[in-house]
Amino acid sequence: MAGACGAAFGSMLAGLAMPLVLQRLVDGPVAERDFSALPWFIGAFALLGVAEAVLLGARRLLVIRPATRLETAMRADVAAHIQRLPLSFHARWQSGQLLSRTVSDITEIGRFVAFSAIYLVVNVAALAVGLVVLAWLAPALALVVFLAYTPMVVATTVFEQRFRVVARAAQEVGGDLSTTVEESVLGVRVLKVFGRAPETVRRFTGQARRLRVLELRKLSYTAALWWVITALPDLAIVAMIGYGGYGVATGALSLGTLMAAVTVATHLRWPADTLGWLTADASTAAAAADRYWQVRDEPVTVADPARPRPLPSPVRGEIRLEGVHYAYPGGRAAALRGVDLTIRAGSTVAVAGATGSGKSTLLSLLSRLDDPTSGRITLDGVDLRETALADLRSAVCNAFDDPVLFSGTVRDNVTLGVRDAEAPGARDAGARPADGGGAGGSGGAPGADAGAGTGAGRAPGGGVPDGAVWEALRTVRADEFVAALPEGLSTVIGEEGLGLSGGQRQRLALARAILPGPSVLVLDDALSALDVRTEREVEAALRGVLGRVTTVVAAHRPGTLRLADQVVFLSGGRVAATGTHEELMAREPAYRLLVRPPLPVAARETRAPGPGEAPLPGPAEAPAEAQVPAERAVAEDGMAGRGRPG
Numbered sequence: 001m002a003g004a005c006g007a008a009f010g011s012m013l014a015g016l017a018m019p020l021v022l023q024r025l026v027d028g029p030v031a032e033r034d035f036s037a038l039p040w041f042i043g044a045f046a047l048l049g050v051a052e053a054v055l056l057g058a059r060r061l062l063v064i065r066p067a068t069r070l071e072t073a074m075r076a077d078v079a080a081h082i083q084r085l086p087l088s089f090h091a092r093w094q095s096g097q098l099l100s101r102t103v104s105d106i107t108e109i110g111r112f113v114a115f116s117a118i119y120l121v122v123n124v125a126a127l128a129v130g131l132v133v134l135a136w137l138a139p140a141l142a143l144v145v146f147l148a149y150t151p152m153v154v155a156t157t158v159f160e161q162r163f164r165v166v167a168r169a170a171q172e173v174g175g176d177l178s179t180t181v182e183e184s185v186l187g188v189r190v191l192k193v194f195g196r197a198p199e200t201v202r203r204f205t206g207q208a209r210r211l212r213v214l215e216l217r218k219l220s221y222t223a224a225l226w227w228v229i230t231a232l233p234d235l236a237i238v239a240m241i242g243y244g245g246y247g248v249a250t251g252a253l254s255l256g257t258l259m260a261a262v263t264v265a266t267h268l269r270w271p272a273d274t275l276g277w278l279t280a281d282a283s284t285a286a287a288a289a290d291r292y293w294q295v296r297d298e299p300v301t302v303a304d305p306a307r308p309r310p311l312p313s314p315v316r317g318e319i320r321l322e323g324v325h326y327a328y329p330g331g332r333a334a335a336l337r338g339v340d341l342t343i344r345a346g347s348t349v350a351v352a353g354a355t356g357s358g359k360s361t362l363l364s365l366l367s368r369l370d371d372p373t374s375g376r377i378t379l380d381g382v383d384l385r386e387t388a389l390a391d392l393r394s395a396v397c398n399a400f401d402d403p404v405l406f407s408g409t410v411r412d413n414v415t416l417g418v419r420d421a422e423a424p425g426a427r428d429a430g431a432r433p434a435d436g437g438g439a440g441g442s443g444g445a446p447g448a449d450a451g452a453g454t455g456a457g458r459a460p461g462g463g464v465p466d467g468a469v470w471e472a473l474r475t476v477r478a479d480e481f482v483a484a485l486p487e488g489l490s491t492v493i494g495e496e497g498l499g500l501s502g503g504q505r506q507r508l509a510l511a512r513a514i515l516p517g518p519s520v521l522v523l524d525d526a527l528s529a530l531d532v533r534t535e536r537e538v539e540a541a542l543r544g545v546l547g548r549v550t551t552v553v554a555a556h557r558p559g560t561l562r563l564a565d566q567v568v569f570l571s572g573g574r575v576a577a578t579g580t581h582e583e584l585m586a587r588e589p590a591y592r593l594l595v596r597p598p599l600p601v602a603a604r605e606t607r608a609p610g611p612g613e614a615p616l617p618g619p620a621e622a623p624a625e626a627q628v629p630a631e632r633a634v635a636e637d638g639m640a641g642r643g644r645p646g
């Protein structure tokens with residue numbers, strides 16, 4: 001960058017030297033009509049011209065590498081930073097705003113660094129050097145130029161302040177525009193069925209119009225500045241010619257000096273003219289940099305400790321929550337309020353509770369998507385904050401109710417959680433090179449795919465053998481539909497997994513969670529889109545395959561709750577009760593109401609209570625103390641919800 005500045009400055013000096021050679025030529029050989037030295041003058045002009053051109057080219061070559069490298073580095077840096085930021089940050093920020101900051105704002109900064117920054121420095125220097133040269137040639141003419149250029153500085157300062165505000169507003173609206181596009185594309189089905197597509201288009205058009213108004217305001221500021229910036233140097237030249245012409249006529253000034261002074265003033269027009277848009281560029285880049293640093297300065301609260309404590313090997317999977325509180329930034333009430341819980345290694349624990357009771361929040365803390373506001377969580381006795389995030393996330397895998405799939409193949413999506421070193425089955429891949437077919441429950445198709453996709457039955461992503469991928473798919477009953485896809489594991493599924501049913505997407509997300517062979521599996525309503533029969537099959541298969549894995553599952557359905565060794569019943573962010581499903585059904589009316597709400601009278605008359613279940617009181621016969629807390633629990637949790645799914 002310094003080299004580029006030097007080259008630009010050199011080319012500017014070469015340009016400014018030409019009028020001085022001109023002065024010598026006019027006052028010397030031309031005035032004396034002695035052209036013997038003319039070739040030297042021509043040579044000097046040619047040399048200065050070539051130097052100016054070469055140095056300009058050098059500036060461009062020198063700057064382009066560091067500037068593009070800076071742009072790429074900033075982009076990579078902010079993208080990595082966004083990935084490190086906790087869940088609470090992502091809950092606050094619109095994705096469109098993040099998109100515009102990582103894409104268009106950094107482009108603005110890159111452009112400023114590559115071009116405008118250098119010329120802002122060099123052109124201001126050119127104006128200063130030009131004035132010094134003029135003062136040396138003819139102080140009176142320098143004064144004329146100086147007086148003309150002073151209002152330009154004032155105008156530019158005022159312009160910069162105003163333009164920056166509008167530039168910032170335009171960038172914000174650009175971010176909103178990206179958010180609207182993104183939401184309208186992701187939510188296209190909802191918008192269509194509720195007939196809201198035209199309204200979204202109207203919203204988009206409104207934002208586009210607001211952007212246009214702001215862009216027009218930017219242009220009107222620039223136009224006003226341009227007017228000042230173009231008019232004043234012209235006026236200066238007119239004044240110089242008038243005053244200088246009088247000086248030449250009276251003999252106070254040589255013709256060569258006047259020509260040189262006017263040429264210098266003309267030469268300074270470009271640096272003066274460009275001040276307008278260079279300042280505009282600087283303001284835009286400054287506003288973009290503000291927006292960039294707004295994200296970059298967000299503290300990474302969930303980070304590796306300075307000296308990470310290793311988890312025991314192998315991880316047993318005992319989890320303890322001690323006085324865990326969690327409050328979302330800006331949330332009205334704490335989502336978790338003093339949760340104490342022990343989850344035995346290898347056990348299956350179901351977390352139940354009304355909507356908004358804190359299930360998803362609790363589950364997200366187990367893999368440190370965020371840290372408790374107070375209290376602590378340990379895994380095999382190690383505080384989650386004391387261990388390396390990579391180790392923790394190898395040990396704990398999540399599947400969510402909203403299964404996010406990325407654009408890529410089925411294989412890419414399912415092997416997403418596997419790091420190269422830990423590829424399951426990689427050790428014994430040699431022993432069963434083509435076991436993709438064997439693992440797939442549907443006969444030859446999976447094997448055929450394994451062969452067709454990779455040639456050796458090994459997946460490219462993470463070095464996971466296709467056999468292991470099929471095994472995971474079979475466990476979650478996804479092997480049949482994947483085998484029926486046109487290219488099996490290599491079928492490209494669209495962004496967000498569109499093209500697959502909700503249940504199919506959930507099963508792929510589940511296969512992704514079990515493939516790395518975690519010690520703790522966290523399932524946040526991860527089977528909610530499956531029909532009851534498939535859910536039972538998947539649960540049974542999961543139990544068989546996962547064996548001693550600690551499983552924490554947020555669940556509503558009695559079938560899932562019954563399978564758990566322990567059910568934790570949350571209410572309003574607190575553990576209201578723990579026990580087996582049957583115990584809670586027998587002794588917790590609120591739990592009973594949640595899991596099996598009162599049936600309509602006709603149905604209640606024909607239905608006998610289940611095993612270990614006390615008869616369910618109807619609204620009329622329920623004891624007041626049993627019914628009120630239950631209803632209040634449900635109502636409170638419902639009230640606490642902000643309509644945002646966990």
Ligand SMILES: Nc1ncnc2c1ncn2[C@@H]1O[C@H](COP(=O)(O)OP(=O)(O)OP(=O)(O)O)[C@@H](O)[C@H]1O
Binds near residue numbers: 640
């Ligand atoms: N990003 C957020 N910002 C502020 N409050 C939030 C946020 N996400 C959740 N909450 C609040 O935290 C509480 C617990 O939410 P959580 O999603 O954990 O409930 P849940 O039991 O999983 O609900 P559901 O069964 O509906 O998924 C709710 O009151 C909810 O409104």
